[in-house]
Amino acid sequence: MLKKNNSTPLYNQLVDVLIEHIKTNLDIDEKMLSEREICLKYDVSRTTVRAALNELEEMGYIFKRHGKGTFVSGLWKEMQNLSEAYSFTEQMKQLGKIPHSQVLSLEYIVANQDLAKNVGIQEGEHVYKMKRLRSADGMPMMYETTFIPAYLFPDLTISKLESMPLYELYPQVYNQDIKYADEEFYASVLQAKESEELGLPAGSACLRIRRTTYSQENKIIEYTLSVARGDQFVYKIRHSKK
Numbered sequence: 001m002l003k004k005n006n007s008t009p010l011y012n013q014l015v016d017v018l019i020e021h022i023k024t025n026l027d028i029d030e031k032m033l034s035e036r037e038i039c040l041k042y043d044v045s046r047t048t049v050r051a052a053l054n055e056l057e058e059m060g061y062i063f064k065r066h067g068k069g070t071f072v073s074g075l076w077k078e079m080q081n082l083s084e085a086y087s088f089t090e091q092m093k094q095l096g097k098i099p100h101s102q103v104l105s106l107e108y109i110v111a112n113q114d115l116a117k118n119v120g121i122q123e124g125e126h127v128y129k130m131k132r133l134r135s136a137d138g139m140p141m142m143y144e145t146t147f148i149p150a151y152l153f154p155d156l157t158i159s160k161l162e163s164m165p166l167y168e169l170y171p172q173v174y175n176q177d178i179k180y181a182d183e184e185f186y187a188s189v190l191q192a193k194e195s196e197e198l199g200l201p202a203g204s205a206c207l208r209i210r211r212t213t214y215s216q217e218n219k220i221i222e223y224t225l226s227v228a229r230g231d232q233f234v235y236k237i238r239h240s241k242k
Helices: 010-025 035-042 046-058 088-094 113-119 158-163 166-174 192-198
Strands: 062-065 069-072 099-110 126-136 139-149 178-189 205-215 220-229
Touching: 010 035, 010 046, 035 046, 046 062, 088 099, 088 139, 099 158, 113 139, 113 220, 139 192, 158 166, 166 178, 166 220, 192 220
Parallel strands: none
Antiparallel strands: 062 069, 099 126, 126 139, 139 220, 178 205, 205 220
């Protein structure tokens, strides 16, 4: 049951409980509990229920049919574990390539207003700024700039970053489990510094990716700006018709 005195917000607890309910009791396209049923079963307000259901819909566990109610989606079964789906290392291994990540730099900086907003902190707080070059079979594939809030990852060092993949470091060393990540991407061309790192002429086609990764507590644990070479990197997305 939900713990109302717990520091974890009620709707976050409810999301986890409902995910377990879906996985263990319901089939794809089966009707989900109504808002009223959830309110009564878990003794929570309608506002809390709606917040939880909205998040479940965004995560691919449920979908709504106008005038008919809420149903279980099969999309979540198609999703890989986040540590795999968002892992360059695992993605390259699946393609039969040998991945390598090189940490080019790590800085401890003060966040300006724009960066603070993107990392979910206050202006003037500290973040780690990391630059990495991701390669496969010795070929540079992606140049990344990652911002990590310092308050969640104290004493972060290059040696720690090089000791294991980043999405293993988060939970294993800092107890920060990934819940989900939002991404935006668009076609572009390489700037001078980027072309130098990727070994391509300036102006070459590239894919720009902006990712915001969230913890189980819905805190931003990473904000990454990536540039992937357009002649080698393929970005696959599956859209599911509801």
